[in-house]
Structure formats: structure tokens, C-alpha cells
Amino acid sequence: MAQYSTTLDDAFQALADPTRRAVLSRLGTGPASISELAGPFDMALPSFMKHIRLLEKSGWIRTRKVGRVRTCTLDTASYAAVENWLLTQRDVWEGRTDRLETFAASIRIEEKEL
Incomplete structure (x- = not known):
């Protein structure tokens, strides 16, 4: 459970920043090179690289260096972890709203009987 939580914490921390979401x-x-990804952002390359390292550490992307060019690609592992967590939360909340709907319907029936 702790490893799963750490993975989710890292994944959501990475998503918390608009620059990283844009990347x-x-x-x-x-896939895109670091320079292609950094182009639209008004920041120094070392600052942009911090975003890339965090995305890589959190499992959202993989980087590969060929010669002088570092290329980034998406890694689906973090997507799966987040999707599984969201599906679990959805099931919990759907169950709660279903119970609330049943409760509200029973009150309407009781009011009609009075």
C-alpha cells in the first residue's frame, strides 16, 4: 500500500504544475526532443530540465539520449496507477450516490403514504 501511495503522490505532484501538464x-x-518541448516556455533550459526530471522520476515520461539529443516519450505506468485510483474513487462515490438516491426515494414514498 505504501508503494502504491508513493506512486500516486509522485504522479499527482507532477500533474500539479501547468508546465508539466503541457509537456x-x-x-x-x-515523442519530442527536450529543445522541442522547451520551445514554447519562457524559462531557462536548466529550469525546464527540473520539470523533465520530475516527470521522469514520477513515471510519466521516459527519456533517451542519442548523440546530443535527448528525446522524451510518454510512459503509461503512471497513467494506469492514476486511472486505477480514480476508478476506485468513482465506485465509492457511485455507491454513495446510489444509497442517497434510494434513501430519497424511500422518503418520497413515506410522504405520499401520509
Whole structure:
């Protein structure tokens, strides 16, 4: 459970920043070099690299260096962890709303009987 929690913590921490979300969105269209990814952002490359390292550490992306070019690609492991957590939460909340709906229906029936 602790490892699962750490994975989720890292995944959501990575998603908390708009720059990192934009990088993930861009990588959704295919692999890209660091310079391609950094282009739209008004920040120094060392600052941008901090975002890349956090995305890589949290499992959202993988990087590969060929010569002088480092290319980033999406890694689906974090997507699966987040999706599983969200599905579990959805099941919990759907169960709660179903019980609330049943309760509200029983009150309406009782009111009609009075």
C-alpha cells in the first residue's frame, strides 16, 4: 500500500504544475526532443530540465539520449496507477450516490403514504 501511495503522490505532484501538464499534452502527440518541448516556455533550459526530471522520476515520461539529443516519450505506468485510483474513487462515490438516491426515494414514498 505504501508503494502504491508513493506512486500516486509522485504522479499527482507532477500533474500539479501547468508546465508539466503541457509537456504531457505535447508528448501525447508523439515523442519530442527536450529543445522541442522547451520551445514554447519562457524559462531557462536548466529550469525546464527540473520539470523533465520530475516527470521522469514520477513515471510519466521516459527519456533517451542519442548523440546530443535527448528525446522524451510518454510512459503509461503512471497513467494506469492514476486511472486505477480514480476508478476506485468513482465506485465509492457511485455507491454513495446510489444509497442517497434510494434513501430519497424511500422518503418520497413515506410522504405520499401520509
